[in-house]
Amino acid sequence: MVGERVHRRTYSVDVAAPAGVVYGLIADTTQWPLFLTSTIHVERLDFDGVRDRFHTWAEVNGSVKSWLSHRTLDAGARRIDFHQEAPAGPAPSLGGRWTVEATAPDRSRLVLDHELTVADTRPEDTARMLQATDTTSTTELDRLKATAERWDRLDALLLSFEESVHVKGPAELVYDFLCGIADWPGRVPHVLRAEVTEEQPGVQVVRTETRSAGGPVRTAETVRICFPHAFRIVSKETTPGEPLQAHTTEWSVLPDENDVTVCAQHQVLLHEDPRTRTGTAAARAHVRDLLGGQSNTVLNLAKRHAETAIRTLRTGS
Template sequence: MTELREHHTLHTRVVAAPADTVYQLVADVTRWPVIFEPTLHVRHLERDGDNERFRLWALVNGEVKDWTSRRVLDPEGRTVSFRQEHSRPPFASMGGQWRFAPQRDGRTMVSLTHDFTVPGQEAGAWATEGVNRNSERELAALARIAELPHAIDDLVFSFTDRLELSGAAADAYAFVDRADAWPERLPHVRRVRLREDPPGVQDMEMDTVTADGSAHTTRSVRLCFPDSSIVYKQLVPPALLFGHSGAWEFTPDGAGGAVAVARHTVAVDPAAVPKVLGEGRTLADARAYLRAALGANSRTTLGHAAAHAGANASALAPGGPPHEGTR
């Protein structure tokens, strides 16, 4: 049996922002997918005061990994301690801590430590490379957001669109799952390249057009939870954004129909606002534009998914037309 080896890493960065501001960005894990490049999705499992438990999906050396972690938040001491419950190979264990130390000049020294065990030298090198890369990216992303002269809530915001379906949630889910067919099914989608490996993890590149005629190319990782939800993180977001994540959720209503919800969370890049929207446009203009543009495309997709589910429901009804299936 290969002996487990223990590794320790320390990464630091001075961030030109108050310690409490930087601490809050790390403490609110729900914002991580649009702030931290490696993080794809976070799903809370438990919350109790300053203790929380969640499942997290992230890119590690280009591979999608997921694990369940527990965290202890200490807002007074400005620390966030974390420990994975069941680490994914090659990691046998993983934990660490964030520390936020105020400096006399108003800046913050951020320290991120990791301790982990892996079997063997080769796995240790791979794991250390991944931890180092992700830690440096996370610290850089943290500084990029925290150092901006805007309130965090003005930069990072969420919104939803909701639609009741006359058909089954599973049929609406299937429509969104088959994104490779969107160019033939959705008016705002020009091109899709979709690869799924392993099952349930999709790499999607897509060309879309917004209502004002603007064209965008995005690349996303999508995590598919059959018949219930598809969550995604854009690896290449539109020029106006630092980050964009979202979800498609499908819930049966108990009466033969279902409810579909499209969720978006975005982090706006203020420097891109005049470049994309024109000189003199503000962060508020960007928020309104994003709400309208992303919401319009989501509502279009939900509408077509609803029609698809409704058509299948009609086909299954007595005397209905032949059922063409959902795949």
């Protein structure tokens, strides 16, 4: 009979930021898509301030994986215990804890402990799994350290805004347009090419070529998680270009009486300007205008798609 072995790994990093700031970054997983490169989306399911249950989508070894997690938060001890309900990888179980230790008023140490069981089969499989755990964990710690050490400047680097339009048509037709990004070239002016791969239902990996206002052609890759029953699509650019460090979008179609409102919500983390150690007002304005303009174009085309279909059905009846 094949047995299982428990492996324990500990990782730590010293951070030039107050312990409370570091703990806050760990506690709010909904912001992780902006701060952690591999995290695509976090969908919080239940949270009462202490117990937290959420669904995570992330890039793991070149593909998108998802899993459910439970966490117990202890703000006083700055400790968070976690356990994955069904781990994304081959480990039968995976859990651990985050701990933040204050080492000075403005310095701290972030510690991540992992406990995972591995089927006691081929040694090379175990070695590969532990190596992947080591790589992911150290990368996460480095990204959280880099974010925490800009804690006094994050407000200047974070940008959030929303565009919306009212549509006299059904949510299904609006969502159909938003989900069908493969059809956007030739319909959406700034989208020149869109190559979509959907290896698992509802998870679109999209490679696009876009051009706005006569500028250069930009190639990008985006992962989109589609929730058709809720008429929502959440996405993250996995290859953001300057001045973006991270960019996520949520498209949502909200029924309103007989009509709907369709929204595009953007969350952006800007690269820090090395001359000012902040995000410049010019960069914020540029991103707001560019992404807002592109969103408005898509929203109004989705509106026309739905309303034209309704008019066609009515005149043909």
